[in-house]
Amino acid sequence: xxxxxAQATAMGRAGVSVVRVSGPLAHQIxxxxxxxxxxxxxxxxxxxKDRDGGFVDQALVLRFDGPNSFTGEDVVELHLHGSIAxxxxxxxxxxxxxxxRLAEPGEFTRRALENGRxxxxxxxxxxxxxxxxxxxQRKQALRVLSGDLGTKVxxxxxxxxxxxxxxxxxxxxxxxxxxxxxSDEVRDLLMAVSVSLKAEIEGTATAERIRSGxxxxxxxxxxxxxxxxxxxxxxxxxxxxSNVAGTTRDVIEVRMDLNGLPVTLLDTAGIRDSDxxxxxxxxxxxxxxxxxxDLRVFLLGQGEQAPLTVEDGDIVLSAKGxxxxxxxxxxxxxxxxxxxxxxxELTDTLGQRASGAGLATHAxxxxxxxxxxxxxxxxxxxxxxGPDQYDIAAAELRIGIHALEALVGRIxxxxxxxxxxxxxxxxx
Numbered sequence: 001x002x003x004x005x006a007q008a009t010a011m012g013r014a015g016v017s018v019v020r021v022s023g024p025l026a027h028q029i030x031x032x033x034x035x036x037x038x039x040x041x042x043x044x045x046x047x048x049k050d051r052d053g054g055f056v057d058q059a060l061v062l063r064f065d066g067p068n069s070f071t072g073e074d075v076v077e078l079h080l081h082g083s084i085a086x087x088x089x090x091x092x093x094x095x096x097x098x099x100x101r102l103a104e105p106g107e108f109t110r111r112a113l114e115n116g117r118x119x120x121x122x123x124x125x126x127x128x129x130x131x132x133x134x135x136x137q138r139k140q141a142l143r144v145l146s147g148d149l150g151t152k153v154x155x156x157x158x159x160x161x162x163x164x165x166x167x168x169x170x171x172x173x174x175x176x177x178x179x180x181x182x183s184d185e186v187r188d189l190l191m192a193v194s195v196s197l198k199a200e201i202e203g204t205a206t207a208e209r210i211r212s213g214x215x216x217x218x219x220x221x222x223x224x225x226x227x228x229x230x231x232x233x234x235x236x237x238x239x240x241x242s243n244v245a246g247t248t249r250d251v252i253e254v255r256m257d258l259n260g261l262p263v264t265l266l267d268t269a270g271i272r273d274s275d276x277x278x279x280x281x282x283x284x285x286x287x288x289x290x291x292x293x294d295l296r297v298f299l300l301g302q303g304e305q306a307p308l309t310v311e312d313g314d315i316v317l318s319a320k321g322x323x324x325x326x327x328x329x330x331x332x333x334x335x336x337x338x339x340x341x342x343x344x345e346l347t348d349t350l351g352q353r354a355s356g357a358g359l360a361t362h363a364x365x366x367x368x369x370x371x372x373x374x375x376x377x378x379x380x381x382x383x384x385x386g387p388d389q390y391d392i393a394a395a396e397l398r399i400g401i402h403a404l405e406a407l408v409g410r411i412x413x414x415x416x417x418x419x420x421x422x423x424x425x426x427x428x
Contacts, residue, residue: 001073001111003029004103005094007087014082019090021078021100022071022108027063029097030076037076040065048078050093057086071108072115113409119150120409124362128211135260136354140210140361149359150408152200156193157404160376163189164397167383167390183383190380197373203358204366209294211361213255213262214350217290219307220299222270224319229299229333230254230267233343251289259347261354266293271307295349297342299331313349315342368407375400 003023009016021030031037034046040063048056060079069075080086094100109126112118118126125144132138166182218226234254252267268286269279290296290308298306299319310316321330321337331338360366375396382393 003097003100004107005091005100006103006108007091008077008108009082013084017080017082017087019078019080019087019094020075020103020108021094022069022073022075022103022111023100024074025097025099026074026076029094029100030061030078032097033093034059034061034078037061037063039063040068048080048090050089051096056089056093057081057083067115067117070117071111072117073111119147121149121153121365121407122147123409128361133255134257134262136210137262140207140357143359144361149365152196152359153404153408156197156372157401159189159193160372160397160401160404163379164394164401167394167397170387171391171394186383187380190376190383194373194376194380197369197376200358200360201366201369201373203356204360204363204369206353207357207359207361208363208366210262210354210357213264214295214353215264215266215289215293216295216297216346216350217266217268217286217293218297218299219268219286219290220270220319221301221304221307222272224270224299224301225333226270226299227252227267227333229297229331229339230265232333232336232339233265251285258343258350261347261350263346263350266290294353295346297346313353315345315349317342365407368403372400372403375403 001023003021003025005019005021008018008020027037033050034048036046038044038061043060043062046059046061048059050056057080059081062077062079064070064075064077066073066075078090080090091102095102109118109123113120113123122145125141125146129138129141129145132141163186166186170182218230220226230252234256251269254265254267256263256265266289268290269282271283271286274280274283287308296308296311296314298308298310298314298316300306300316301319306316316329317338318330321332321335323332329338331342333339360369379393379396379400382389382396
């Protein structure tokens with residue numbers, strides 16, 4: 001492979017900027033620039049010089065020997081003063097060496113995958129960690145990056161390989177004097193994997209919501225205080241408020257961190273019968289987005305009924321509590337009455353849902369596991385039909401194993417790689 005380099009920190013002026021170099025020439029090239037390199041996984045302060053011996057900067061130099069590095073190759077990191085001019089000069093100097101080129105987006109991580117330092121799920125976990133905005137997202141991404149899901153997948157894979165091997169041995173030695181009744185052990189193996197897969201699949205939707213954010217829709221009639229409440233929760237004027245009913249036509253989205261959970265608040269158009277074509281479209285959109293949301297907060301005036309079915313976890317509040325005696329569940333976005341209680345209820349409800357999150361955080365994870373589970377179910381049904389169906393059952397298990405291997409990137413991953421790594425910056 002080529003030796004590659006890139007700035008590993010954000011572009012622009014900073015206290016410290018890092019340049020990463022990886023590949024077979026990494027040690028040689030960096031030694032030409034800084035002199036003697038420190039020992040493996042050690043650091044040392046060195047003078048960085050250009051090819052003419054001119055002083056460029058003083059840098060903290062870290063050395064990693066392959067395969068015990070992030071990429072699995074020889075790696076050197078130069079921790080430089082965060083000057084734009086220094087960074088430009090160092091990158092220019094690196095580019096003048098033969099056999100060296102600027103890294104493509106995500107290429108360092110891609111090499112880590114290709115060299116067996118990470119599996120595909122861990123790569124996605126790293127991307128999620130970089131994008132994490134809340135504490136829940138950070139914790140979830142770290143669980144994925146640690147390889148927990150890959151470990152589970154390997155356990156499932158080994159169990160299915162054992163089950164398939166038992167069935168195929170029965171077929172291969174059908175005429176030999178060997179035990180042929182392997183159905184009990186195979187059935188136990190399939191049952192254990194099936195139960196574990198189902199539990200993980202059930203937690204996929206919640207895990208994906210933690211990654212992308214829960215949606216909470218504020219629903220009610222026009223001029224009931226939805227936009228005022230949104231602004232109070234957001235801590236800024238995110239939506240226009242007015243005494244004129246029907247001000248909000250489109251769905252206004254506000255992203256926020258709710259005690260560590262990523263939440264997108266949706267301010268929807270007021271629900272009512274209207275002859276205005278544009279307002280009607282806004283109401284239809286409001287009803288659709290509210291129905292699709294994870295949770296709804298209904299703001300109701302006295303005597304009003306919720307415009308949608310109130311589902312488990314939804315919160316029903318009496319609107320404009322500053323103007324009327326709304327009782328225990330009253331709220332006012334204008335004065336803040338009941339807002340803290342609403343935040344507590346949202347946090348408790350969404351926190352309980354988040355506790356059921358699995359390790360699989362992307363839709364493709366759930367699809368791959370579902371495919372494997374379908375194969376296991378079919379193999380189990382064939383197992384009950386007797387030894388004459390064992391060859392077909394073994395074939396189903398091989399397909400199920402294939403799906404799990406694709407999940408962690410052992411096979412059939414090439415078509416996913418470009419899309420996944422495109423989201424990384426040059427220094428990753």
